[in-house]
Structure formats: structure tokens, C-alpha cells
Amino acid sequence: MKKFFITTFACVLGVFIAGVVLSFLSIIVLAGIVASTETTYTPQPHTILKLDLGTVTERSQEDVVGFLLGNSQKSDGLNNIIKAIETAKENKNIAGIYIDAGGMNMGIATLDRIHRALLDFKESGKFVYAYADTYTQREYLLSAAADSVMLNPVGAIDFRGLASQIMFMKGLYDKLGIEMQVLKVGTYKSAVEPYINTQMSDANREQTMAYMTPIWNHLLEQLSKDRNLTVEQLNSLADTLLITVDAKDLVAKGLVDSLMYRPQMDQFLKAKAGIDPDDDLIFASANDVASIKQSKNKAKEAIAVVYAEGGIDLDKTSGIQTAELVEDLTEIEKDDDIKAVVLRVNSPGGSAYGSEQVWAAIEAIKAAGKPVVVSMGDVAASGGYYISCNADRIFANPTTLTGSIGIYGMIPNFEGLVTGKLGVTFDGVQTNRYGNFGSFNRAMTPDERNQMQHYIERGYELFTTRCAEGRGMSLEAIKKIAEGRVWDGQTALKIGLVDELGDLDAAIAWAAQKANLENYKTLDYPKQKTAMEQLLSTLNTNVRARIAAAYLGENYKYLQAIEQCKEMDPIQYRMEDIELY
Template identity: 30%
Template sequence: MKQFFLTMGGVFAGLLLFFVILPFIFLTMIIGAASSSSKQATVANTVLELDLRGGISDQASSNPFAAFSGSGLSVMKVVDTLAQAEKDDHVKVLLLRLPEGGVTPASADEIRQAIRRFRASGKPVIAHSQGFQPVGTVIDSYMIGASASELWMQNTANFQVTGFASNEVFLGRAFEKYGVRADFEQRYEYKNAVNEYTQSDFTGPHREAMTAWMTSIYTSALANAASDRKQTPAALKATIEAGPYSAQQALSLKLIDKIGQAEEAEAEARRRAGSNAEIVEFGDYASSQGSRDGSGASAIAIVGAEGDIVTGRGGGGGFGGGSSIHSDDTAKAIYDAIEDKDVKAIVFRVSSPGGSPEASEQILAAVRTARAAGKPVVVSMGSYAASGGYWISSEADWIVAQPSTLTGSIGVYGGKFVLAPALARFGVDMRGISVGGDYSDAFSPTEPFTTSQRAAFSASMDKTYDEFVQRVSTGRRLPVDRVREIARGRVWTGAQAKDLGLVDQLGGVTEAIGKARELARIPASQSVRFKRYPKAESPWEALSSVFGVSSEAAHALIAIGGVMSDPQAEAAMRAIEADRMRSRGAVVMADTPLQ
């Protein structure tokens, strides 16, 4: 009977594929081709418009269907495209549309650096804001705007950049009230990801660590904005913290340069670009240019990794735009780069809060192999490279991070939720049966750990923590005792991590590529190619992967919800993946309060 339903599910999925999805894809391709052929990407005087209001990921997705679920804008694409635009004689001006809320700090750092390189080519940048709202790290949105040649603001908008706040939800009291027991352990007191389940308020270490990294991010953003606005950090800090302000007040305090509607800023950008200037959207320009792959006999591999770290393969990733680092895929990407004789060094771009220690170790083993093969590995850290994200980075030849990257979190946690008492209050009885050894039902939600189970689980936690510490000690050439001292699960910013010896250099992917060239002994005068891994699947390969076996039909039908960017479907898939990781015991995962 089960096989019958699976077969029927496969038949249904096949019918859906051929009569709904394939025609949809063909139509999309035809429309896209007609659109691209009917309009030139650049004109003699082009204003390139970069709109950051729709959100931004760290890296472009390798999923061929990701375009259906979002804007497709990524930090790596912004850096790559602006590097091309600064050398393109057609592009005269960059027009920035700023978000009202915050931007992930490390992303803001890297975008600012790319904008400053664009300006250094002699081309102006006009930024327009419809207000700065106190949501997330709004100081970083302002920092991006401050890097422009001119910062405009709408007349009715408010300048509410007065600091940086973060809120946490604690479920400890609710769990206690409803009879849910969060039976977790952590290594050690700064491993705060578990606190949302076990506490009702910040613990001392939790508050200490968050205050420290928030202060580091805030101080860094203020210093950058002050430098770009030609003020001292102390003066800018005093001014913004005395706010909020109206647009007129912000102008009088020299926090912005002009007041005007978006259309007026566009008109000014066109005027500066020259006669018959046209505005070209960033995505259209990027598509017309392609990747900045360069030329030359020597190549540098750029391996991308964004999201939670899990074991296995991506399998096409469904139709949604969500990201995970699948250990088989990422390790294979590194091994492919090792086997390519043209590749002389690897830049490993990591943006991850962590995940499975087994998956992390598999990826780190590939990094070790690359180094043993004589191919230097330089890690470029994105928004996060914490916990498992640091594990996979720890033994690289060189680590580059943004000042505001969240990294470290060298620690581990794990456990389970005991749900039976809570369900019993509603007349639902949960019972379990097990065969085998005492540990066979250790992760049953019916009962807390027994004494022997807890001892065994605690020993496995200690083992994972010790292995993590040892890898950091080996990779960073630090004594084990020193690593234990600065670890304990604590999150650090890139700036703090550099002072501690966990990071070698502050910067972005541009600086990481420069270091990779140096380590590979590629002369600065010699051209270099970039090879990007993992290679994106074509839509046909992804469809084959998703629909190829009937046992995957149910998963495929769920994934189809991602075509329409169904947030409930995407949330369900993420929850399933997270639960799968937790059920394995230890997790090297950092809290991600900026997402």
C-alpha cells in the first residue's frame, strides 16, 4: 500500500512537471530572452541603479530556481559587478536606493568597500533614503549611505539612527508553564543558542557577549560613517545619539547632503551621467556582463558556502531560494578545485552560523587535502562564520573577515525536548518502546535523560568540544589552553577575533583574492582566471534530480511550494532540516541574532 501511494505520488509529480512546470519554465525563458534582446544593457551614458531595499544574501544561489523566490541580489554579485562597472566607460554614475531598516553588518562593510572602490575610479555615487527606521542594524544602512558622494533623503522621512538594539525571545517560563522540558547541555557558558529554550532572561555571560559584539559593530560602523562624512567618530556619535531628527534637521546637522524625492535624485544622477542618460537596473547590468572570470593561465578557485551546515547532498535544492551548506557538495567542490591543474589557490567564501559537527569535519578534511596538495586555502568570511562555520575555516592558510563578521562561537550544544507531560495536560498520552541498549531511547521525547544516558551524552558533548578546540589549536597555531580560554562558545566580531588571533586580516573577498595570489606566488603583473564552485545545475538537471525517483515525490511536492515563494513551505522545510540536525545530538551552531 505504501509503495502504491509513492508510485501515485510520482505519477502526479510527473504530470505536474510536464503539464505545469515545464511550460512555465519555457514561458519564463521566452519572456526573458525577448526582454534581454529588446533592450541594450548599457547605453553611452548609463546610471547603474543598486536597490538594496529587497534584501540581500551573501552569495548567489547555485539553485537554478532561486530566481523565483527573491531578488537574487547577493554581496558577492555586488562586489563583482561594481568591479566591472568601475572599468566600464558606459557607466557614469551609481544610484543607490537604501533600505529603511538595517543591513547585516558584514554585508554592509563589504558593500561600502565596493562603493569606495567605485568612487575611487572617479565616478560619483548618489544615495537616496526614504527614511532610517530603528530596525536592526540601521547604523549600517546609514554607513552605506555615508559612503556615497551625496546622501539624499525624502522630505517627509525621519532620521532615526540613534543606536543599535537587539531583542531575544526566551521560552523558559512558557515551557515551564506548559510542562515542556528543554533537556539540553552546552559547552560552555557563552554557547547562547540554547538559552532561548532554557532561560527567561539573559544570563550574565549571554549579556556580556552580546553587549561586547554589539558595541564592536556599532563602533566600527560609526567610525566608517564618520570617516566618509569627514567628521570625528565622537562628534558623529554625539549627534546621532541626540536624535531622532526630521529630514530638515538631519540636513542642518550635516548628517545628509540633500532633501528630495527619489525621482529628483534620479534626475540628478542622469544629469551627471550626461545627455540621453538612462537608468539601468543592477540585475540587468549584471546579467549582461556575466561573472568577472578574468583570463590567464593560472586560476583561483572561488568556493561558495552559505547557510546551515548539514550532511548529504543538496539534490537541486527544490524550487525555493533557501540556502544550506551540504557537506558532500561543498567537499566535492573543494576536491574538484584540487584536481584542476590550472587552479593554484582556493578562496573559500564562508557565511554560516554552523550546524552539524560531522558535516563540518567532512568539509574541513577537504580543506586539509587542498593544503596537502600544495594549493593554499584562504577563507573569506561573510556575515557569519561562527561555530561550525569557524570549524570549517579553522585550518585554512589565511582567514579574512569583515570587522563586523560574527565568528568564533567555538562550542557545542545539544539535547531534546520532553513533550509527554505537556501533551498529557490535553489528554494526549505519549508512550515509547525501545529495544537494544540503554541509550537507544536517549532522545525520546517521553522522558528526560536517565543518569546513564546523560553521562554518555555529556561525554559525547565533551568529545566534540575537545575536537573543535584541537582543530582551532592546530589551524591557528595556538596552545590548547589559550583556545579554551577564548572559546567557551563565545561569539566575537571579526575585529575582536583578529586581536585574539582567530582571524588574520580584516577585509572582504577582494582582499582574500589578493592574499591567495600572494600565497600561490602569482605575480601581480600576471592575469588570473576565477573558477567558481560548486557549479550551478541547469534547470533540467535540477528537475531530473527532484523528480528522478518516486521515493522523493513527496519531498518534491513540498518543494514545489517554493515556486511561488510560499513562506510556510519554506519555513517547514527549514524546521525539518533543523530538527534532523538536533536529533543527532551535538550541534555546533551559533545563535544568529541579526537574521
């Protein structure tokens, strides 16, 4: 029996060691593969730029961890997509663009930017064609920029107007025994509503319709030009549950140009690109075309383009990590060759403390005599607006969501969960009155809540003061458009929250003019992580979560709820999660 246990233990240990060794070998091999793919692309004659986009983020980044785990999702960077379209316009070997619509996931301002790039590309005289088995609404809005929109004969178009739906968590938290103790300033500050309400407040319903309507109107005006249909016709079509309409009727209604199956579409593209019917199509991805070798920019002076994407300090593995961002901004401030900064913001906000640190770093750059310009993406609201407000000039897209100048605090009380459901009790002593303030196992006292509310109100005063100073407005004027209210880009321009409607390239051009630069290069920040850095930054979190889930079984959901609440900074300049579809 002893020998049996020794043998068994040796086998288990051997398998474990082999697994560790193989894992490290896989990482090394994968890193080598990724490194080897970082080469330039040379297009052959008759090449077609194929836009089969997945999730579109601000910057391209290989998902090494997802690839290693076998669950990588297609992701494309807006920077590479725009660069690819601009390069394809000028490259003589690229015949045109093919939009293979399926699985696209992008914000409306991102869609708007790609759409404008496609319209600019068409000025070259090269073709743009789109095809889909079924178009989602956003896929169709983008594809409408094409010379012709093709559809599978049994396909459909999901075109039905914009909608916004919020998932409310209060019922779940009630069942788990978790109470969210909320303090806020701002009638429209609705980020807390999912935790304390079961439906939208009247104020939130009002503001949502107020920003959703001009965004929809902007998209309709754009589509009206693309398809030569009136806005009234398009609204009427959106009210017919178009996804149920036969494909032939979509042609008759002017939404689609031709019906064909994919093999027919391939032959169509071959004819347009000048490829023999028996030869294969030559496709190049956006990343391929973006990597085509360009003449080297030898300029010494530079404009730093700093990307701030995602929530602000919401977790340790994604979004804006303000400690790292401030480090980059400080480096930029001290670099004599960098003459101006463009901060590209695509963030709903987050930590109040982190937002203030970024604001201060931007002030230091301005004090060093370098102009700072903000370019807003899909969203630059609450903390995202906080880090933007002191820029010398702010550019936004017409469909950008911004504003949300407000603040809230949210402190969870787990007493109902840990004591009421799990039977865990707590006791202790303290030398002073507030010794155990902030404990998650009890509710705040009326006195603590009162003092916290005053603290939140001071945070609101700081936020509005920062905005007033940055925008050159009175505090009273800012407060009239604050209250946590979200605005669309067009309205934000009218009320003074932004200076101009334009894209990242317009912001860079303005920064160059402000800094008196004629010959310059752009430098992107933060530096993107290597394959090995991605693996190391996520490995610890993934392993810990998996071990906890395996050990706790069905009770893991309780730990997960606690961890999510504990990771959250209790004081937030953050907009609610908004999804328009």
C-alpha cells in the same frame, strides 16, 4: 445518480490532469525564460548604475521558485554588486552610481565591503548620489559614502545605535509540552538559551556588549569621515531618537545634503548624467553591469573560490550541505589546474559531524600541496570557524562575528506534547539496556545524560584541538579564548583567531602569491543550480508541507514543531542567531 457521480468524477479528474499539465508547461516556459535572460549587457552612453538592493547574499541566484509562486523577494549577490561597481568605474558609458535606498537587507560586514567599493569608485571622478523616502540605519550607513545624500522632504533617518534582541522560545515549548534537554561546554555558548531560558544570561550579555561596541565604533569612524562629523556628535545624534526629527533639521545637523521629491531627484540625475530633461533616465542594475562582456581570461591555472554560506546541515534544502561541499573540495583536490583554494565562509555553524568532514577535506587539499585561504563574511563562528581554522591564512572583516568555539547537544523530549496533550502513549521491549535511547517520547535517564555530557566534552576537546593545531597555538591558549565566546573581527585579530583584516579580493591575492601564480583565473564553487534543479529540489518539500497543513488544520503546528526538532543534528557546533539592528 450513478451517471451524476461518473460525470462529476470525470470533471474532477479532468481538472486535476489539466492542472498537472499546465504546471509542467509553466515550469518548461519559465525555464526557457530564465535561460533566455542569461545574456550579456551593453550599456548606452549616460547609463547610471542603480543600486536598489534587496536581501544581499554572497552570490547572485535567481529565485525561480519564488517567481513561479508569485512571491519572489528581491535578492542580490555581493559578488555581482562588487563586480558591477568595479566594472562601472572603468566603463566609459556609465556616468555614475545612484543608490536608491529602500528595502536593503544585509549583514554589517557585507555593508562594509560595498561601502569600500563605493569609496574606490569615487576615485574615478564619477558621481555617487543617494536618495530615500526614509533611511534605515544600514541604508544610511551605506548611502553616506555618496557625494550627496538626498531625502524626501517628509522623510526620516533611523539612526539610533546597535541593539541585539533575542526571542526566547521556552515559554512556547512549555505550553506545547516540549522539553529541550540541553548539554553543552562553554560558559558563553548561548545558542541554547532561547530553548531553556526566558532572558539573556550574564555571560551572554557580557559578550554581546563586548563585540557590539567595537563594531559600532568602527561604523561611527567610517560615518565620521563620510559626513565630516565627529564620533561624539554622531553618538549624541543617535541618542535623540532621530527618526522623529523633522527633515529640515537633518539637513541642519549635517546628516543630509538636500531635500527633494522623487521627480526632482530624477531631474537632478538627468543633469548630472548629461541626459536631456525630456528624455528618460537610463538605469542598469548590478546584475546588468556585472554581465557586461569582459575580455576572456585564457589562463590555464586557477584559484578555486568555494562559497560556504548558511547553516551547516541544518536542513536539506538550504545552507551548507556538507556532503556536496566535500564532493566539490575533493574534486578541487584532484584537479591539477587548480593551484590554490579560497574558502569564503559566511556561516554560524551547525552540525558537528558535518563540520569535521569539511575540515578533513581541507586537510586533504593542503596535503596535496595546495594553499587554502579563508575569507570570512558577516559571520564565521562555531562550525563556521571549525571549517576555517586549519587554513593557511584567515582573512576577516573588522565587523565579522567569529569564534564561538564551543559545543552543545540538544535532544527534545515530546512526552508532554504527545502523551500529555495528544493522549498518545508508548510501550515496548528491548534486548539491551540502551535499546530505546534517543526516543523522543521520554526524558533521558541520569545515566544517559551523564554519558551524553562526556560525549559532548570529547567533542569540545576535538574542536579546541583542531583550532590549536590550525592556529599554531597551545591548547591552553585556545581554551582561554574559547568557551563558546563570540568575537568581532578586530578583536579576533588581536587574540590570534584570524591573521589579517581584508576582503575576498585580498584573500585571493594572498593565495595567488602563496601558490606563485602570476596569470590565473578564478573558478567559483559550488556550481549554481539551474532553474529546473531549483524547482525539483524544493517541489517535494513544499507539496508535503501543504498537504499536511490542509489535512491537520490547526493541529499542524504540533507536527511542525516536531519536524523542526527532528531535523536538527543533536550535536551542534553552532553560534546563536544574532541580529544587530
